[in-house]
Amino acid sequence: MNTRMAGLSNSRLDTALRSLDVAGTPTAEQRQRAAATLERIVTIVPAAGSDQPGATAPGRRSRRRLLLLSVAAAALTAAVVVLPDGVRGGGAYASWTPVPTVLTAAEVDIVAPACRDRLRGGHLDLERARLVLAERRGEYVVLLYRTDxxxxxxxxxxxxxxxxxxxxxxxxxxxxxxxxxxxxxARGFTQGTVSDFRDASITDGAAGVEVAGVTIHAGDLTVQASVSNGRYVAWWPGPAFEREPGRLTGESGPRLIVTYDLTLTDGTVVHDAQPSRPS
Structure with missing residues (x-):
């Protein structure tokens, strides 16, 4: 897959990774893991005011962000870059609720055009992508599109x-x-994309046929994910990674602070469940 990261070419990204690596010259094994990471890191299209096809339609306000960190759990052993972005006050998400409600068809029709406008121009094929989950938490909603x-x-x-x-x-x-x-x-899950915007995060993945619920712990927050048809999605007003400002925290980069509990259809609760593999 050809990937772009905040306008950096692969060669410039490699240089940036090297300059941020406090451990010195990477080993062959580290290089291999880093290459795997690059396969799973995807750029956010510049926000309103850019000339990219993902720019927000007129009349819609959008925050300007340089990069969304989007990385699968299998790639967390390799270095990643977290670029600065605009951070809004936590009060913006004051209406957030740990338990979601399902969006109605009418609500989806209202939000979907703006969502698809933002996704357009990325690596997701919107001609084939289908909407698999849509949830509301207070005044904010999440729509999840997928191709298999x-x-x-x-x-x-x-x-x-x-x-x-x-x-x-x-x-x-x-x-x-x-x-x-x-x-x-059947009784497990996979870790999909973890999107960390610093002041909000989203994650999704696959859930087994015997998984009735997915509970996510992110720092002090507990989040009940939306689960349907073998997929889950959730967002929360806070980070997904613990990071030290201005540099990577060791060879594995920012540390994921997300853990999972699974509730199975027979009532069993699996605490601190581990993903079987990236989804």
Missing amino acids: DPDMSGSCLAHNRQGTEDVDDVTFGIGGGSGPARPAP
């Missing part, structure tokens, strides 16, 4: 007060791989 071959997810977080047709503050992320998607084990 290649295994790609595109999610957007948008501000839409219930009962209105106003859609703004649209942020998005795209991630995945070049091969076909694999289902999760």
Whole structure:
């Protein structure tokens, strides 16, 4: 897969990674892991005011962000770059709820055009992508689009007060791989894309047929994911990674602070469940 990262070419990205690596010259094994990471890191299209096809339509407000960190769990052993972005005050997400509600068809029709506008021009084939999950938490909604071959997810977080047709503050992320998607084990799950905007994060993945619920712990927050038809998605008002400002924290980069509990259809709760593989 050809990937772009905030306008950097692969060679410039390699230089940036080397300059941020406090451990010195990487080993052959580290290089191999870093190459795997580059396959799974996907760029966010520049926000409003750019000439990219993902620019927000007139009349919709959008935050300007340089990069969305979008990385699969299997790639967390390799170095990643976190570029600075605009950070909004936490009060913007004051209406957030740990338990989601399902968007109605009418609400999806209102939000979907703005979401697809932002996803357009990325690595997700919108001609074939289908909407698999759509949830609301307070005044913000998430729509998750997917293709199974290649295994790609595109999610957007948008501000839409219930009962209105106003859609703004649209942020998005795209991630995945070049091969076909694999289902999760019956009593397990896979870790898909983790999108960290610093002041908000989104993650999705595959859930097994015997998984009734996915609970995500991110720092002090506990989040009940939306689960349907073998997929889950959730967002929360906070980071997914613990990071030290201005540099990578060791060879593996920022540390993922997300853990998972699974509730199975027979009532069993699996605490600190581990993903079987990237989705």
